[in-house]
Amino acid sequence: MRVAMRVAYDGTNYCGWQIQPNGLTIEEVLNTTLSELLGEKIVVSGASRTDTGVHSLGNIAVFDTNHRMPADKIAYALNQRLPEDISIQESWEAPEGWHPRFVKSRKTYEYRILNRRMPLPTERLYTYHYHYPLDVDKMNAAIQDLVGEHDFTSFASVKSQVNSFTRTIYEASVTRDGDIIVIRVTGNGFLYNMVRIIAGTLIEIGNDRRPVTSIREALEAKNRSAAGPTAPAEGLTMISWTAEENLLTH
Amino acid sequence: MRVAMRVAYDGTNYCGWQIQPNGLTIEEVLNTTLSELLGEKIVVSGASRTDTGVHSLGNIAVFDTNHRMPADKIAYALNQRLPEDISIQESWEAPEGWHPRFVKSRKTYEYRILNRRMPLPTERLYTYHYHYPLDVDKMNAAIQDLVGEHDFTSFASVKSQVNSFTRTIYEASVTRDGDIIVIRVTGNGFLYNMVRIIAGTLIEIGNDRRPVTSIREALEAKNRSAAGPTAPAEGLTMISWTAEENLLTH
Numbered sequence: 001m002r003v004a005m006r007v008a009y010d011g012t013n014y015c016g017w018q019i020q021p022n023g024l025t026i027e028e029v030l031n032t033t034l035s036e037l038l039g040e041k042i043v044v045s046g047a048s049r050t051d052t053g054v055h056s057l058g059n060i061a062v063f064d065t066n067h068r069m070p071a072d073k074i075a076y077a078l079n080q081r082l083p084e085d086i087s088i089q090e091s092w093e094a095p096e097g098w099h100p101r102f103v104k105s106r107k108t109y110e111y112r113i114l115n116r117r118m119p120l121p122t123e124r125l126y127t128y129h130y131h132y133p134l135d136v137d138k139m140n141a142a143i144q145d146l147v148g149e150h151d152f153t154s155f156a157s158v159k160s161q162v163n164s165f166t167r168t169i170y171e172a173s174v175t176r177d178g179d180i181i182v183i184r185v186t187g188n189g190f191l192y193n194m195v196r197i198i199a200g201t202l203i204e205i206g207n208d209r210r211p212v213t214s215i216r217e218a219l220e221a222k223n224r225s226a227a228g229p230t231a232p233a234e235g236l237t238m239i240s241w242t243a244e245e246n247l248l249t250h
Numbered sequence: 251m252r253v254a255m256r257v258a259y260d261g262t263n264y265c266g267w268q269i270q271p272n273g274l275t276i277e278e279v280l281n282t283t284l285s286e287l288l289g290e291k292i293v294v295s296g297a298s299r300t301d302t303g304v305h306s307l308g309n310i311a312v313f314d315t316n317h318r319m320p321a322d323k324i325a326y327a328l329n330q331r332l333p334e335d336i337s338i339q340e341s342w343e344a345p346e347g348w349h350p351r352f353v354k355s356r357k358t359y360e361y362r363i364l365n366r367r368m369p370l371p372t373e374r375l376y377t378y379h380y381h382y383p384l385d386v387d388k389m390n391a392a393i394q395d396l397v398g399e400h401d402f403t404s405f406a407s408v409k410s411q412v413n414s415f416t417r418t419i420y421e422a423s424v425t426r427d428g429d430i431i432v433i434r435v436t437g438n439g440f441l442y443n444m445v446r447i448i449a450g451t452l453i454e455i456g457n458d459r460r461p462v463t464s465i466r467e468a469l470e471a472k473n474r475s476a477a478g479p480t481a482p483a484e485g486l487t488m489i490s491w492t493a494e495e496n497l498l499t500h
Contacts, residue, residue, distance in 0.1 A: 055372050057370070057372070087371050118325070118340075119329070119334070121258050121335045122258070122305050122487065125375075
């Protein structure tokens with residue numbers, strides 16, 4: 001049976017999603033805990049390989065099992081064994097071989113900035129503290145240039161190994177709620193470090209160190225050096241993954 | 251020189267504010283760090299002795315020093331040495347002998363509940379996860395009975411050692427923002443565990459295990475057993491302390 005799960009986590013204490021030799025990852029904890037729960041070796045695969053320190057409200061993981069536990073009961077049973085910083089939100093039976101990476105989908109990410117003079121301990125794990133003034137109207141105007149289909153070479157880590165840098169952004173906004181600025185982007189896929197580079201560029205725009213046109217100029221340049229720095233991981237949260245087929249039925 | 255500071259902290263990893271033999275406290279970290287910074291033995295005293303695991307955006311601490319550093323520079327200098335889960339928001343010179351406990355003041359506390367089926371890792375440190383339905387309208391109606399001057403014996407830990415259980419609540423509300431329910435109370439003072447007992451009682455009201463009149467009935471009973479359980483510490487945050495004299499000038 002193929003099982004899919006929606007997985008939320010606080011990335012603070014993990015070396016990202018994907019298994020690696022030098023630190024604990026979300027994938028490794030899920031493999032170990034599922035293997036204990038189901039009594040067989042389980043290997044999960046994820047929709048997004050989030051980086052060290054990045055959070056998620058709903059990454060998607062899939063795996064195969066021979067266990068007879070109903071797929072929708074696995075979320076609750078697994079949560080009893082998982083550490084508090086990882087929580088399965090929902091589990092369901094998926095078609096054989098189904099994988100979120102092979103499905104047309106929309107992902108939404110948020111990058112949160114704490115924009116005030118002094119740091120705030122209760123926000124430190126889930127925001128990037130930036131204490132210079134930021135003009136949210138300029139940032140929101142600039143981010144609109146991302147909407148549509150573009151070559152995002154300038155907004156990808158030079159370490160990216162992909163065939164195509166073309167992605168489509170459906171919606172993008174920058175809003176302020178008190179001291180918290182939220183950069184929100186929805187697209188059909190994101191390159192390595194893409195949202196963090198978008199955030200780093202927008203912060204320079206908001207602080208008047210770059211013109212409001214520089215997102216458009218960076219897209220045209222197709223060169224990583226044309227965009228701003230990569231903003232720190234702690235501000236980034238993967239909000240949701242939705243299959244296009246589900247969007248159509250709404 | 252008397253110095254006052256507004257102190258924010260994430261209480262997760264501390265045994266509360268007040269120094270005690272069995273664990274690290276906010277007060278102890280402030281004493282140690284201030285003594286290092288100013289090169290003399292510093293002893294702080296706080297407005298609220300918050301409990302283990304309780305957070306604050308603005309507790310007030312005072313201390314005396316012979317150091318010549320301008321009082322308003324101490325906040326920034328101290329933050330360079332403090333751990334990330336404690337942050338001074340502001341520091342200023344106060345009159346000789348001034349102490350927030352001897353000043354007529356208003357304190358505001360918030361108790362935050364994550365009200366959804368599954369736990370959410372990125373909210374776990376700052377909310378209490380309660381997964382049964384809660385009727386916020388009933389909770390908000392019930393909490394209004396707290397407003398005014400009352401004997402709060404029923405809403406104080408039996409361990410309270412005070413001369414009077416009379417306190418005045420100026421404002422109280424229960425609101426919902428998505429999955430988060432916020433209980434907010436402003437008063438001239440709070441007894442030991444008072445806001446957590448208010449929260450525990452309101453949760454039972456919101457879940458229909460107590461009538462909406464039970465806050466009023468508990469006040470009249472003047473007996474701890476007439477109120478609900480003490481809700482867990484992690485949901486509680488001290489939001490602000492304001493001197494009445496400052497309120498009058500606004």
